[in-house]
Amino acid sequence: MKLYLLLLLPFMLLYSDTINIKKASLRGSYENVKISDTEDMGLAGLEFLFEANDNFYYGLGSYGAVDGNRGGFFVGGFTGGFKYELFDDLYLDTGVFVGGGGGGNDAGQGGGLMLRSYAGGFYDFDDYTLGVNYSYIKFPNGTIDSSQISLVGAMKFDTVFVDGPVSKDVLRRYHITSSEDYVVATYQTYFPKEGTLTRGKTPLTNDINLLGIEYGTNVSKNVIAYFESAGAMSGAPGYMEVLGGMGYTQNLTKSSNVQAKLSVGAAGGGHVDTEGGGITKASVNLNYNPTKKINTGIGAGYIHAFNGGFDAPFAKLTLGINTNFLSVGASKKELDYNSVSTQKLNIRICNQTYLYSDTLSLNPNNTDNVDQIGLKLDWFVTNNLYLTGQGLAAYSGGAGGYAVGMFGTGYIQPLFYDLYAVAEVAIGGAGGGGVDVGGGNIVQPMGGFLYQISKKVAFEALYGKVVSINGNLDADVLEFGLVYKFSKLLSN
Secondary structure, rough: OOOHHHHHHHHHHHOOEEEEEEEEEEEEOOOOOOEEEOOOEEEEEEEEEOOOOOOOEEEEEEEEEEOOOOOOOOOEEEEEEEEEEEEEEEEEEEEHHHHEEEHHHHHHOOOOOOEEEEEEEEEOOEEEEEEEEEEEEEEEOOOEEEEEEEEEEEEEEEEEOOOOOOOHHHHOOOOOEEOOEEEEEEEEEEEEOOOEOOOOOEEEOOOOOEEEEEEEEEEEOOOOEEEEEEEEOOOOOOOEEEEEEEEEEEEEEEEEEEEEEEEEEEEEEEEEEEOOOEEEEEEEEEEEEEOOOOOEEEEEEEEEOOOOEEEEHHHHHHHOOOEEEEEEEEOOOOOOOOHHHEEEEEEEEEEEEEOOOOEEOOOOOOOOEEEEEEEHHHHHHHOEEEEEEEEEEEEOOOOOOOOEEEEEEEEEEEEEEEEEEEEEEEEEEEEOOOEEOOOOOOEEEEEEEEEEOOOEEEEEEEEEEEEEEOHHHHHHEEEEEEEEEEEEEEOO
């Protein structure tokens, strides 16, 4: 319960008036982590941070191996920090990260719980920052215990939250502009080249099917920046990738365009030989918008592991929405205020437990429950019906390296007072950590209750099942979570 109260505090700080303009940043880092007396691992980090005030910040973070021999090592979790201006634009910076994950052919993560602390400084260049930290990483139930220098850099921006519908008069007080962004679900198939070997030096003959998500935003008329993440549903259970990149868009018609895209990132797991984990992907994509909101696309490209033996052409399908979230700019721009609407969203920070069953682990001697920490993002189609994207990673139970990515739908029904009934079902990919997921496809129906603590924050308790579609896994699931409710403005 203490953990939930700590996570609740930043969300309470976020609450303000009808329009909340919050300072935010996207921070990247790189450090060389000693995982044994004879082996180092290059670890890249990416954090999405909000500023609670001039000194405190908080947010979400992920770390992945990009150098060494531990491709597939990933950790996700939550971070909080403190900064203080020492001199003009020179800041002291310190903070902590708590998360779960692992992998990389068992890099010494134990159950998967990762603790990271850091202290150092950065220089503020208005739109971005650069700095150096001294960091300490420990896996309490594993063998990794390392101190090192970390290089950090961040891009700064403002983002807009609202409490509900906003009048035109209120909007006119701000420099509101459309960011022209999109969110799509992705389905990809990798076709490994003939002769490709696994990490165990056996032939990799199966195509790899992946389910994922991509978010992109226009940084100029023709240039986009985007992030994508995906996990294997079949062919290489446990494989995962996280990338960021840039693309060039050329309109063909009013409702279609062609894109050339290039990204770099981290990948591995599922015995795919990405070695250190660093990868790059290049693709050409054709997108068609049947309506202003709906975004569909097909693409083809090539993935290459920098230091490993994995190379593959791929095909890609995308389906999602043009979100067109509104943000704030330095100056006023023309905006059709009649096209502005409010989108209801939930973020759920959850602790999920797979209760022990004899189908849970590939190791018959492991009789522990498997605990995971994760995040769920819900997009409400109506006041009660929502679509959900979910990502979780194990931090205890002898399943370090186990990770889950799912999409689904759910429904919230008011009961009485501040109590609601919740039902949802999700499907996706999972693997790693010795959990018996077979080919990697899982389905997870859940049901339970949500209690409204305040206007913005709720507590959730759910119970359900996780079942592998083509494996042995069949276990009961217990989940507790904090729910933060908010809305964003978007242009229809």
